[in-house]
Amino acid sequence: MSSIIYTLPEGFTTGTDDTLIYFYTNDRPSEKNKVVFTKNMLCLLQNGIKVVHTANGKEIVTNEEVLMLASGSILMSEQTVANKYEAILIFFGNKTLSDFCAKRRLSFNEKSPSKSIFKVPQDSFLKNFCLSLKLLKEQGNSEMNEVKIQEVLNYISTTSPDIFNRFVGQALAGKSxxxxxxxxxxxxxxxxxxxxxxxxxxxxxxxxxxxxxxxxxxxxxxxxxxxxxxxxxxxxxxxxxxxxxxxxxxxxxxxxxxxxxxxxxxxxxxxxxxxxxxxxxxxxxxxxxxxxxxxxxx
CATH class of the missing domain: 1.10.10.60 (Homeodomain-like)
Structure with missing residues (x-):
């Protein structure tokens, strides 16, 4: 296990925005990297396998799932498929998340759940959503990023309300x-x-x-x-x-x-x-x- 500690999303950008969409690729596997997330993250895996370790256990994520992580410290391993690992990472702070919930009057469990790793299926809508993000990137259109982040949060909160509720509870635990x-x-x-x-x-x-x-x-x-x-x-x-x-x-x-x-x-x-x-x-x-x-x- 490496002694290096990666802080994300700061390691990907010098900006100070509360949100970020980042297209991550790697051609080599990694083993139990120490990562500190300063914002919440959705990982839409495109190619490869991700293994996540937290204080509450271990989860394996494939490109058929969306990983939802609240900010915090975790260990992450990446396994390539055909020498390629590719993921779309969506970062958003608690301000964006709390604003989203407040506007839609969404309730959440204020008690911090025991589980800190959440997954939802990467269904056909979310796969097409990933394609739309790639198309916007090719066009150099970053002005739509905020709209797209609101779109995916709205979709997941509607289609998987129980999981989203627990995720929000974890992310905003103790937040007023x-x-x-x-x-x-x-x-x-x-x-x-x-x-x-x-x-x-x-x-x-x-x-x-x-x-x-x-x-x-x-x-x-x-x-x-x-x-x-x-x-x-x-x-x-x-x-x-x-x-x-x-x-x-x-x-x-x-x-x-x-x-x-x-x-x-x-x-x-x-x-x-x-x-x-x-x-x-x-x-x-x-x-x-x-x-x-x-x-x-x-």
Whole structure:
């Protein structure tokens, strides 16, 4: 066994992105390499055999399977077939994984499972998925990488939900990010206090504020106000009356909404509508283009 420790995916790239698709090839077998994964990984083996050793045991992976590994330290051996070992490696950090689960409101087992190696069949869809990745590589099109990673996570979570649930539980064991994002996403306009949100996350207020600031780069009060004002601006641009939207935005009365809107933008809701005009532009963009460019909440 080699004394060299490989750190991946850093060993493959100098970038700092949370995701990476890497096409790995080797023409020689290797025996129990020490590997530290700083991100989670999907291994779509194309040619050869992989043997994985963890603290919980050993798994053999062929090109008929997809290996799912949470970040951590493992031993890996590679066996070539016809002097060739080839795999497509998809790396993604816990931020990408927690964002994915939060957007789709996926639950997971918060207790860390005893098994840390997970496999799903590399069926015809996933084989064609690999072909699409190779085609994009040949075209030099890396702009689609993020979309393709979301695609494969969505497919595996849909076709193998139990395995994906356990994998997420392993990857996010002890992580609070996903719970915060789920609670925030479901209560953007429900008028809950920071204390109430912290309670729903099973955290103290101070712990909730600390994690929230790390996730959103601002305190909860500022974030929720910004979201409310952005939504108010959109609804008013669509010529909805202030009296129709204040409750939807979590305000107890029209006066409270109007005062906060004017304090935030320097204009009353009515003044804002007068300046934008009926059905013309939202945020300076044609209505059709605006809806195309509006980002997801999470």
């Amino acid at each position: 990010d996903i719970k915060i994002k789920q609670v925030v996403g479901l209560n953007l306009h429900n008028g809950l206090t920071t204390e109430e949100l912290a309670f729903l996350c099973d955290m103290s207020v101070s712990t909730f504020k600390r994690h929230f600031a790390a996730l959103y780069n601002m305190p909860p009060q500022k974030y929720f106000l910004q979201q409310k004002m952005d939504q108010a601006k959109l609804l008013l641009s669509l010529q909805k009356r202030p009296s129709e939207i204040y409750a939807e935005l979590g305000y107890e009365n029209l006066s409270a909404f109007s005062n906060e809107f004017k304090k935030h933008f320097g204009l009353s809701p009515k003044q804002f509508q007068t300046e934008n005009g009926p059905g013309e532009k939202a945020f300076g963009l044609p209505e059709q283009q605006f809806f195309k460019d509006v980002p997801a909440t999470l």
